[in-house]
Amino acid sequence: MTKELFVYIAGRKIGTLDEVNESLRFRYEDSYRKDPSAIPLSSWIPLREDETVGAPVRNYFENLLPEGDLRDLISKAIQVSKENVFGFLEHFGGDMAGNLSILLPGEEPGQRRYLPIPRPLILEWSENHSGKPLVLQAKDSRLSISGAQDKISLYLDSSGEFYLPVGDAPSTHILKPDIRFREGMSHSSLNEAFVMKLAEKIGMDVPQTEYLPEIRSVLVKRYDRTWPEDSSGPIGRIKQEDLCQLSDVLSNKKYEAEGGLTLSQCFGLVRKHSTQPGPDTIRLIGWLAFNGAVGNMDGHAKNLSMLTNRDKTVRLAPFYDLMSTTIYPELSRKMAFRIGGENRPEWLMSRHWKRFADEMEIKSPLVFRTIENIIGKVQKELPSVKLEIENLALSESERTFLDKLTRHIEKSATMANRLQIATKGRTSERDRELPHEEEEEKIIGPS
Structure with missing residues (x-):
């Protein structure tokens, strides 16, 4: 008998996922497929087809799963091959990313x-587990797939208590304890909380983030959720x-160096799908x-x-998973993307950004005003963000790391400013500001 999984949006069954001839198949419900308000799972799984079989289905659903080393760990724990997308979704479904x-x-x-x-259980698990997912220690096996990673999908109630969602119950936050399955990544949650706070401080669109020193974790409010006026x-x-989903490739194509997406392809996808391509290009x-300024090589x-909002407007999501990776010697010193042909931050100069502008068909003055604005604000706001984090009840080890991290980012931003901006000459304070939204569409075009 063929095993099936049912896919829902807002409590409505929209289709069925199963396997046929060793390939994944997705079939829309006729009532959903014919609904004028329906939105397809993906442009690669179109509503006009009653079923889609093979690579497009596998690529879409595979990108909902944990990646890399984490998938290997979970695979061994649940005894399901890491290539078995359907098997993973049988164990963990319910609350997925998105809708x-x-x-x-x-x-x-x-x-x-x-x-x-x-919270003490979370701390005990994060300090003592050896890659075993927290949810596998629970009695209910149909918990969120995110709970099977080094991050945990949680529901946070009005009193601040944590709950694990079961079935399709929606989570409200992601909790990320310190990474312990990789050597040499001490205080990763403090690192991420600091860098995310810094991004927020300089005006970038990022989710609300909080560092919880009592459980050495960063708490991130989900941006792919809507919140009722009534708390109940x-x-x-x-x-x-x-x-990766938008381009119909597997998650192992997330790095350009591994034959994955290039910056040109990423900018092309954003421009193609966004209903506000000008502002999203600048973002x-x-x-x-x-x-580059904070030393995050894993972007x-x-x-x-x-x-995609309910009114079908589409925009670039808030930025997430921001941290300074170059502070850890064990991690790569190369950027995930080449900018104008260069992926070594210590070699990235204004000529590479100019080449980047030409390749992306963006006016180069806009590119330089944007990067100068970002780097300048990072340098300006570093002390205030450090002070904000210092006011928490940090351990001596955390305070030492925070000092080190602040100095590291300050050095990284100074290098970025010297190599990428100084050679272009200083612009006036007025020119340094980003353009207003009504100007953005006019500026994007051949440089």
């Missing part, structure tokens, strides 16, 4: 079940696709400049997503 939930036959949508999880009302979900340039294609 989907995936349930087994017989499971009812909209149950809103949650398991309480005390239902949490809604927003459709999200990362750039994407700012993201590149910020990554890859799966860290970029598009959100």
Whole structure:
């Protein structure tokens, strides 16, 4: 008998996922497929077809799973091959990224079940587990796939208590304890909280982030959710696709160096799908400049997503998973993308940004004003963000790391300013400001 999984949006069954001849197949419900308000899972799984089989289905659903080393760890724990996308989704479905939930036959949508999880248990698990997912220690095996990673999908109630979502119950936050399955990444959650706070401080669009020193974790409010005016009302979900899903490739193509997406392809996807391509193009340039300024070499294609709102407007999602990776000697010193042909930050200069502008068909003055604005604000706001984090109840080890991290980012931003901006000459304070939204569409074009 063929095994099936049912895919839901907002409690409505929209289709069925199964396997046929060793290939994944997705079939839309006729009522959904013929609904004028329906939105396809992906442009690669179109509504006009009653079923889609093979690579487009595999690529879409595979990108919902954990990646790399984490998938290897979970694969061994649940004894399911890491290549078995359907098998993973059988174990973990429910609350997915974006607006989907995936349930087994017989499971009812909209149950809103949650398991309480005390904060001391989270701390104990994060300090003592050896790659075993937290949810596998729970009695209910149909918990969120995000809970099977080094991050945990949680529901945070009005009193600040944590709960694990069961079935398709929506989570509200992502909790990320310190990374312990990789050597040499001490205080990763403090690192991410600091860099995310810095991004917020300089005006970048990022989700609300909080560092919790008592459990050495960073708490991130989900941006792919909607919040009711009445606290007792239902949490809604927003459709999200990362750039690997949008380009119909597997998650192992997230790095350019591995034959994955290039910057040109990423900018092309954003321009193609966004209903506000001008502002989103500028935001994407700012993201590149910020990554270089803080030393984040892991800004890859799966860290970029598009959100589709209920009114069908599409925009670049808030930026996430920002941290300074170059502070860890064990991690790569090369950027995930080449900018104007260069992926070594210590060699990235104004001529590479000029080449980048030409390749992306963006006016170079806009590019330089954007990166100068970002780097300047990073340098200006570093002390205030450090002070904000210092006011928390940090351990001596955390304070030492915070000092080191601040000095490291200051050095990284200074180098970026010297190599990428100084050679262009200083612009006036007025020119340094980014253009107003009504100007953005006019500026983007051949340089």
